[in-house]
Amino acid sequence: MSKPMTRHADVQTIPVSFTLNGRLQEIDVEPNELLLDMVRDRLGLTGAKRSCDVQVCGACTLLVDGRPVSACTTLAFEVRGRSVMTIEGLADDGKLHPLQEAFIEHGGFQCGFCTPGMLLASKALLDENPNPTEAELKHFMHGNICRCTGYKKIVESIMAAAKKMRA
Amino acid sequence: MKSFENIDAKSVKEAVGLLSKFHQQKKLAAVVGGGSEFLQLMKDHVVEPDYVINLKTIPGLDYIREERGGFRIGALAKLADIEEHAAIRDKLLILAAAAGDAASPQIRNAGTIAGNLCQRPFCWYFRSSNFTCLRKGGQSCFTVTGDGRFHAILGAGPSYIVHPSDTAPALVALGAQIKIAGPAGEKNIPLEKFFLLPSVDYRRENILNPGEIVTEIFVPMPKAGSKGFHHKLRERQAWDHAIVAVDTIVESSGGVVRNAHVVMGGVAPIPWRATKAEEFLRGKKLDEASAKQAGELALEGAKPLKDNVYKIKLAQELIQRGLLASV
Numbered sequence: 001m002s003k004p005m006t007r008h009a010d011v012q013t014i015p016v017s018f019t020l021n022g023r024l025q026e027i028d029v030e031p032n033e034l035l036l037d038m039v040r041d042r043l044g045l046t047g048a049k050r051s052c053d054v055q056v057c058g059a060c061t062l063l064v065d066g067r068p069v070s071a072c073t074t075l076a077f078e079v080r081g082r083s084v085m086t087i088e089g090l091a092d093d094g095k096l097h098p099l100q101e102a103f104i105e106h107g108g109f110q111c112g113f114c115t116p117g118m119l120l121a122s123k124a125l126l127d128e129n130p131n132p133t134e135a136e137l138k139h140f141m142h143g144n145i146c147r148c149t150g151y152k153k154i155v156e157s158i159m160a161a162a163k164k165m166r167a
Numbered sequence: 168m169k170s171f172e173n174i175d176a177k178s179v180k181e182a183v184g185l186l187s188k189f190h191q192q193k194k195l196a197a198v199v200g201g202g203s204e205f206l207q208l209m210k211d212h213v214v215e216p217d218y219v220i221n222l223k224t225i226p227g228l229d230y231i232r233e234e235r236g237g238f239r240i241g242a243l244a245k246l247a248d249i250e251e252h253a254a255i256r257d258k259l260l261i262l263a264a265a266a267g268d269a270a271s272p273q274i275r276n277a278g279t280i281a282g283n284l285c286q287r288p289f290c291w292y293f294r295s296s297n298f299t300c301l302r303k304g305g306q307s308c309f310t311v312t313g314d315g316r317f318h319a320i321l322g323a324g325p326s327y328i329v330h331p332s333d334t335a336p337a338l339v340a341l342g343a344q345i346k347i348a349g350p351a352g353e354k355n356i357p358l359e360k361f362f363l364l365p366s367v368d369y370r371r372e373n374i375l376n377p378g379e380i381v382t383e384i385f386v387p388m389p390k391a392g393s394k395g396f397h398h399k400l401r402e403r404q405a406w407d408h409a410i411v412a413v414d415t416i417v418e419s420s421g422g423v424v425r426n427a428h429v430v431m432g433g434v435a436p437i438p439w440r441a442t443k444a445e446e447f448l449r450g451k452k453l454d455e456a457s458a459k460q461a462g463e464l465a466l467e468g469a470k471p472l473k474d475n476v477y478k479i480k481l482a483q484e485l486i487q488r489g490l491l492a493s494v
Binding site: 011014031064068069073074078 | 168169170171172173202203206207209210219223247267270271272273274276277404405406
């Protein structure tokens with residue numbers, strides 16, 4: 001677990017301007033500030049979870065320019081000029097994304113801790129491959145661990161959402 | 168995580184100049200590309216530089232270009248882009264497969280080819296701040312008396328790390344070159360010569376000197392009649408390092424080998440070329456018996472630790488399987 005950062009007057013700050021869930025966001029960060037700490041602690045978006053903290057579990061997954069990255073091991077200033085989506089940006093004005101609906105309908109989660117990462121990673125998958133095979137889906141989701149479901153319901157949810165989105 | 172000053176480099180020349188300057192001033196500096204490996208090393212307190220030179224701000228260093236003689240891959244090309252590149256999948260399939268076997272999609276979307284080749288060992292003693300191992304300036308490699316189940320069986324001692332790169336064995340099998348920029352200018356060397364055995368220097372894994380950075384990988388087009396094989400064995404299918412990986416390129420005609428490259432990952436401190444097996448295969452017809460013999464020759468001289476004897480059989484079998492799939 002990384003320690004909370006103390007801010008010092010003599011430490012370099014880097015201005016970061018980026019798109020966060022479709023809106024322009026400007027914030028000054030310290031060089032060693034992690035993307036996960038910036039969105040959770042400073043921007044109040046706590047959907048992304050800190051879990052393993054070593055980029056293995058996928059609970060901190062965010063989309064940067066549409067692709068999943070581990071925010072626990074990404075420097076905040078790396079998102080300069082880029083587009084970031086957190087789970088808070090997935091629903092469109094209160095209307096759930098088809099993936100969210102499918103996860104509810106098909107029981108794609110139990111405790112829910114991995115769910116924000118699962119939803120964002122699977123969104124990235126379906127954006128680039130609307131009709132994945134199960135093998136392609138599993139390969140794409142290798143970076144997201146669930147310790148409750150045994151994955152079957154997650155795969156079913158994503159496949160169901162894919163079908164609905166293609167229709 | 169320790170604080171540092173970030174410097175956005177605008178060119179390779181500037182990055183090299185800064186690295187050299189900090190080295191002369193005895194200040195700790197590091198270059199960073201994708202950042203996933205760097206941040207892991209920072210979190211594990213393995214490296215803690217005061218200055219970080221950000222290479223991602225150098226324009227146009229992430230290219231993948233197909234030329235007549237082969238592919239030029241910029242240092243900052245992401246593993247995901249190599250994995251998904253249509254022409255690489257078509258002509259250098261083992262490289263695309265190896266890139267796609269690295270870590271997780273999240274890391275492949277950040278991690279670069281140069282970073283993958285310059286990774287530090289993933290040995291648990293090396294990565295743990297509780298151990299000052301030989302490679303970190305300590306007195307001994309703890310794998311010898313400790314737990315070395317994932318460690319080296321070939322080319323090791325006094326350190327028993329295995330090289331963690333998934334792309335390195337594939338690239339060595341393909342005969343890739345690596346371009347290095349430094350204070351004295353640029354040089355191109357065979358990738359095979361990039362890696363260092365611990366008997367030569369157990370404090371570093373490659374020949375990069377202070378002030379030098381990797382700028383490009385060149386992969387020659389495989390000769391006509393060549394076929395490759397890549398397989399990575401691991402404990403779990405997702406996000407894991409190789410227990411044994413095998414990459415082969417076999418140039419053959421009518422089942423008779425003209426030239427074979429057999430390279431293993433996960434078994435040695437460098438991508439391990441099985442030269443004895445390669446020599447044996449030249450002019451031989453590839454069948455069950457010759458493939459089996461090549462596997463045995465490849466592991467000749469293996470010196471396992473108490474916990475990793477199993478790797479020998481695994482590697483022999485995988486080479487046999489790979490060779491039979493390469494004609």
